[in-house]
Amino acid sequence: MIYRVDVFSKTKESCPKIASQIKDLGIDKDCKVYCNKVYFIDSELSTELIHKIAADLLIDPIIEDYSLAQGLFTQLPSYNRILITYNPGVCDSVSLSLEKILKSLLLSVKSTRTAKFYEFTGLDKNDIGYLAPKILYNPLIEYVLDYEKAKGLKNLDEFSGKDYKFDLVTVDMLNLNPKELIEISINRCLSLSADEMQIIQEYFKKLKRNPTDCELETIATLWSEHCAHKTFRGVIEYEERDKNNKLIKKETIDNLLKNTVMKATKEINSPHCVSVFEDNSGVVRFNDDYNICFKVETHNHPSSLEPYGGASTGIGGVIRDILGTGCAARPFASVDIFCFSPWGIDYKDLPKGLLHPARIIKGVIKGVRDYGNRMGIPTVAGAVCFDERFLGNPLVYCGTLGILPKNKSFKKSKPGQLVILCGAKTGRDGIHGATFSSKELDEHTVSLTSAVQIGNPIEEKKLTEAILRARDANLFTAITDCGAGGISSAITELAQGHGVEVELDKVSLKYRGLNYTEIWISESQERMVFFTDKKNLKKLKQIFEEEDVTFSVVGRVTDTKKLILSYEANRVCELDLDFIFNLPKLKKAAVWVKKEESDCKLEEKSNYNKELNKVLSSPNIACKDWILREYDHEVQAGSVIKSIYGISEAAVNDASVVRPDLSDKRCVSIGLGINPFYSDIDPYWMAAAAIDEALRNVVAGGAKLDKTFILDNFSWGSPGNPEILGGLVRAAKACYDFSTYFGTPFISGKDSLYNEYMVGKKHISIPGTLLISAVSVIDDWSKTMTSNFKKSGHLLYIVGFTKPELGASEYFRGLGIKEGLVPKVDKNKAKNIFLRLSKAIGAGLIHSCHDLSEGGLGVALSEMCLSSNLGANIFLAEVPKEPGMLDYEVLFSESTSRFVVEVEKDKSEDFKKTMADSALGLIGCISSERKLIIYNAGNKEIINTNIDTLKESWTQTFKEFR
Amino acid sequence: MKPKVLVIRTAGTNCDKETEFAFSSAGANTTLRHINYIKQKDELSDYQIICIPGGFSYGDDLGAGKILALEFICWFKNSLKKFVAQGGLILGICNGFQVLVKTGILPDLDFKQKVTLTNNDSGRFEDRWVYLKIRNQKSEIRNQKREIESVWLEGLPEVFNLPVAHGEGKFYAERSILDKIEVSGQVALRYVDQNSQPKGYPFNPNGSLNNIAGITDASGRILGLMPHPERCIFRHHSPFWKEREVYPWGLKFFANAISYFK
Incomplete structure (x- = not known):
């Protein structure tokens, strides 16, 4: 039976915040909104027991009350009452917590679900239909429960999937022509080019069989721009031309990354670098016992569609990068950098398919806040830039630093080890995330709903504690995170030198109905993969049970150089690792046309009070204390210099300084450099300025260059456009020039390309944006500067x-x-x-x-x-x-x-x-x-x-x- | 003999390690344990001090501290009563304070919830430093009987700074309950301005009634507070350490508990 519990405040107050948001939408009516938290409990328990659960668990008895009813709807539907719940398969963390505590109290419930109930006065049906998806829910992850459809539901299970019956799918491609091949790529959302499809066809021709869907998906994932960085690692034919389009310089760059960013690091050859561009983050020395590591990621595409979920899974993902560095590092600080559109645009001027910037700003900040704060990792620094071109494509950079024992800084693996998947259960979340982020956004992007996810920070917090305990007890030898491509890329990459067999039916699922390919490529959050020896299983089980984290043995490492997947003993994938990891080099053209810089002199004024105040009030410069204060920037008690502080007033510092190890007086300073605007004149000087700014920040905080390391994060438009790619090459060249000049090596980096969107028929590309993050080790916290x-x-x-x-x-x-x-x-x-x-x-x-x-x-x-x-x-x-x-x-x-x-x-x-x-x-x-x-x-x-x-x-x- | 401190953590606790560090720095023999471990072997009586640190136990799903509070009631009600009867000290910081009020350990150790900590008036999570004033109202009990100065607060200056970081820290109770807490002198800490006067936001960061930042039980041995003393144990924790002499007063809370048993 389904019970419905509505929780409301005793005073039955309306929500003035929502009412004022409705006014912002341009609905100028005197309206009131009442909101209830709703819990659905599917259980055979008696009504008395459900009353007890509601009274003891679901309300705060001092300020709240509840009503209990049977069925999903308590009243006949009326246009002014709506009930919003998550789409099937979207993480509902409150219901997971509720089920867990009820289970531990031995109260048997089949399942639970949460929803929000809104009742409006003073608005008509059209108003509510218009405002609800704009401010109350996001159709990508939530929906309005329809009375007619839902009234007959007997149990909540009907929300989720039906059973899956094994059925091997093969893709007929051996005899197709190039045009037909590319159709397969498009229809299956593989983001593979015609050339790549042909190479795959050749491979299977040799094997004399068609690929399974799972094999094709595996290749698409590992060859995606997101996983393989095809542009940076490919071949670029680069030209520089003067303003009259005369060729000045021409060169072929085979692997831009190796020839710029990584080359600088190699030449500088710093004795403090431990592991750079090899692992999930860059590792450098901290003290005699510990190293520190740093990684910055982007989560732009998801944040443009579902800001809260996109930002929270962005920070969740980069935290797992730190956990997946070496044999697991402990995260001790985070940074977040955003590029948004100014938020003054009227709702009616907003291009179709885009969210309003105000909603994106609020959602992104809330996403970072809720995830970072719950994880107990201080978010200590950030930056925000505003430009109209970020309207359809905001940038969300999330970075995390970690600390790890020196002797845990590298991974080891050998055939015979077991493959363990641990953390959250696997659902259909984020399928095609890797291939999706290698695409441009358009109005139809919205149909790719499963690419959007929301995170569950408590799941990741539990996972972190369990993994760090297992690390300290020496219970595994190699670990990596499940990010883009899920276990498909995690397991395959970790087993790269050996070979691996995985039994997909051993993966714990969130709900029924996933087929083998979905299990393999799901991007469900909060999961990690590690390799261990069989003898460790008992101890691991003890730790993971106490920390309440799921873990399963899903496969074993082999020495066959093959990736073999099975589902209920049926083989569904057999690929040579050498083939998967030897991806074809992409060839791209890039051109940079030099612009003549022209000086510009304005008429002098006698007084600049007004001008100074205007500059100070620009959103790029105005004080952003309100953002940092929403982040718990002091948890872990390592705070030395706060980037924003002050009690009733706001005050700012250039660098943020934290102590990752409270028993050592050494500390770590973090600086950020970003200025996308200079790109409009010359991306080379944009990149140089970003490096200079990040270094200025740490130096102003008391750091020295010889113990300073930098990270690059490029967010750029489509590399298919030679001029856009030309700008990227310019910026990368500046990275090499100024990294070597300052003697500050790059230790990690990431690129996000295809940051473009369509408005009608027009492409809008973001300005080429390079974020430089600097990290320095300072020997004594008392020597820092404000x-x-x-x-x-x-x-x-x-x-x-x-x-x-x-x-x-x-x-x-x-x-x-x-x-x-x-x-x-x-x-x-x-x-x-x-x-x-x-x-x-x-x-x-x-x-x-x-x-x-x-x-x-x-x-x-x-x-x-x-x-x-x-x-x-x-x-x-x-x-x-x-x-x-x-x-x-x-x-x-x-x-x-x-x-x-x-x-x-x-x-x-x-x-x-x-x-x-x-x-x-x-x-x-x-x-x-x-x-x-x-x-x-x-x-x-x-x-x-x-x-x-x-x-x-x-x-x-x-x-x-x- | 160093006093034994038990710091209890669970899924979502996130100030446990620095709280353990603070107790250890102050000279305690500190143990950090997952609640699932304690459920297996109830060992509360082995300790002199129990601390529930800050964080988001169970993600604050169903309300801040709610689920952990229910676990305490279901599993440890009697052993906690025994622990207090034996003379033990209890400290609840931030989420731990929320647990103490939702179990009903505070204000009266009768396991009946009488007060709550609810959403900040600002409607959002905020991390900021505040000025705190030690209990100042002369209570009848204090006048009539002994000083019930809390062991946790001894030697603290009348006004000092600590950081708060929470989204649900507004102290709320019905008027009659509030009056009772006031009269019995159980208000331990109040939010004030730099002149030790009550003032609104942001000095009172969450809209707490009577500017209450922390309360004790009648004995003063159980303290719950929203501010984080464990985040003020080094000079550099203060936002002002580069501009003036500062003392890390947070450390005093932990030192007080240790010297109580010496």
Whole structure:
């Protein structure tokens, strides 16, 4: 029998938040919304017992009450009442928890389900039909229960699948022509090219048989852009042309990754690197006993369709990358970086098929928050960029750092070992995620519903604890995560050198009805695969049972160099690993047409108060304390420097610093560099600036370059477009040039391509975006540095040289100016500045240090004032700069490798000596008067603004999100 | 002899290791155990101090701390009563505090839920530092009988900083219950501003009635609080350590419990 329990607040209040969202949609009616939590319990227990369950378990008796009924609907349906529940197969974590506790109390229930019930007043049927999918649910994961269809349901099981009866499917392809082959690829959503399909055909011709569906899916997954990085590892015919399209340079790049990013690491050959570009994350030395590792991933496509689920599974996935590094690392910090569209767009102007940016922003942040917080991993830093081109394709970067014992930094495996799958059960979630992310999005993307998932952080938390205990008891020798492609890529890659046999019917399923191929390629979250010896099974079972984590032996490692899969003793796949891992090299053309940079001079103004406040209020610069405060950034108690802090006010720091091991005074500093706007002028300098910015951040926090490591994450448009690919090559070349220049090796990276979407017939590509994440090991936490002013009277220096570089700057973009010179990192000076500044910080000569980035000197000074509630008097005459620069250029130039530094008078001589030949200017001092006053080169006052005014500009932008 | 501390964790507990670290740093012999282990061998009476640390036990599904509270009631009701009768101390931090009120261990150890911790007024999770004031209202009990200063709070300054990080921390009870808790002097900590005056958001980060951040039982030996003392045991935990002298007052909570048994 199905019982329905409705839980509501005793005061029966309406939800003002939803009402105000309805107003935002443009429905200007006086309406009220009432919301109940609904639990369906399918059980033969008596009504009295269900009452007891409701009273003891489902409500908070101090503030809530409930009603109990039988059946799915308590009242006859009416247009103003709707009941929303998850689509079959979508993770309903609350119902899983409920079933678990009821079971442990020996109360027998068949199944449970949760739903949300809404009742509206003051709205008509059309209003509700319009608003519900916009603000109350996402049709990709939830639906409105239909009275007519649901009233006859006898049990909740009918929500989920029917039994599966084995039926081997083969794909007839041996005699097909290329056109027919590509049709198979399209119809089966394999994302394989005609060439690749032909190579597969050849392989099976040799075997004299047709492939099974499972074999084809396996190849498609392992050859997908997502798993194989075909563009970066393929062959690129690259050309550079001048503005008249005359060829300047031509080269063939065989494996862009090896020739740029990885080449830099090889040349730098840092003694601190342990394992780079080999494992699921990059591993470097931390102290005598431990190494640390870092990985950043993107989860762009899923986040554009289901922001909450996309972001939460993004962070869940990168956490598993850390767990799957070496023989498992413990995650100790996360970072999240987003690129969104500005959220002012009216709902009616939104292209079909796209979610409103406000919904994407809120959903993504909530997704990261709920997953990261529940995992107990502090989310310590982030960045957000806004540009219209991210409307249909937001970027969501999730990064996690881990710490692992030195002797657990590598995997070992041998034939005869058992293959263990552990963690959540397998469902139909995310099938085709790997091939899907290698496609462009369009209106029809929505039909690929199973590619969207939501995560269950508690499942992953349990999994983490179980795995780390098993690691410490030496109970496995190799481990990896199930990410894109699920167990198909996890098991195959882990067994690569040997061979493996898997019995697919041994996989624990969430519900009935999955066929063997679905089991194999499912991307269900919160699962890991490891290899162990049989003798360890008993101890493993004990740990996993106590931690309440499912684990099953699903196969064994062989020495046959073959991948063999069976289902109920029927062979469903037999492939040579050499064939799967020897994927054909893709050939692509790339061209870069040089743009003539044109300087642009504006008319000088006599006062820049208004301009400074405008720049401060830009969403790229305005204070994002509200985001970081939603993240638990202090759990694990390692916090040393917080990127955003302050009790009633907000304050910012460049770097975030944490201690992963509380018994060691060493700490880890994290910096982020991202500026997609510079890409519009030249992706080469965009990449250089991103590296410079990430390094500025960590250096300003007290780190040194020789123990700093960087990660690259490219998010780019379609590599099928030679100009877009040309930009990518430019950026990758800059990665090589500046990584080697600074001596900071890349330790890990990832690319996400095809970040384009269609609006009508028009392709919109995101600006080429490179995120650089820097991580440094600092020897002593007490030697770290913060960015806020410490004391009035202290001197302020600018370090670094200022040029009129305002191309794609915050100031010019705010004025709609597309010309201007893009900032260029000076290879003769930048490194020297960083080295000397590190030395000055290490010697205790500095009280605060803040880097100059978006918005230049004006913004850096404002942020230092705002973070300390102190003012400053500044003289631009003393800024080392190119002759003839205009006032606004000095104020808002985004020239790289620059800092503002606070020094006390007594130490200024030592400081100057330490900085030696670096460009340095004594630009003023901190004042106790809460005003920022700036004089131009002619000593005329051009800015005089109260700190409170600046604060207003800095904090009001995100009012609706606060 | 070092006092023995049991830190209890379950699925979703996530402040367990630093809480264990804090107790150990303060000089305790600390054991961290999964509740499933304790269910097998009930050993509560082997310890002098029990701590339920912060986190999201069972994902806060069905409400913060709800499922873990039910487990405590079903499995450990009697042994907990015995533990307290033997003179043991109990500390519940954040999610642990939610468990203590939902079991009814706080305020009166009668296993009847009288108060709750519910959604923050802001409607969202927030991690921020707050100013806390030690119990200040003179209670009748205090005047008439002994000082029931909680062992957990000894030697703390009148106002100090700790961080909070929660989405469901608003202390709520019916007026009569609230009055009773006030009169009996069970309010241990209140949210205040830097001048030790009650003030609204963000100083009171969640809208707690009477600015209540933590309460004790009548003996003062059971403390539940939303702020995280284990996140303030090193100087660098304070957001202000680079600008002024700070003392990691969180450590004092753990040290107090240890010296109580010495």
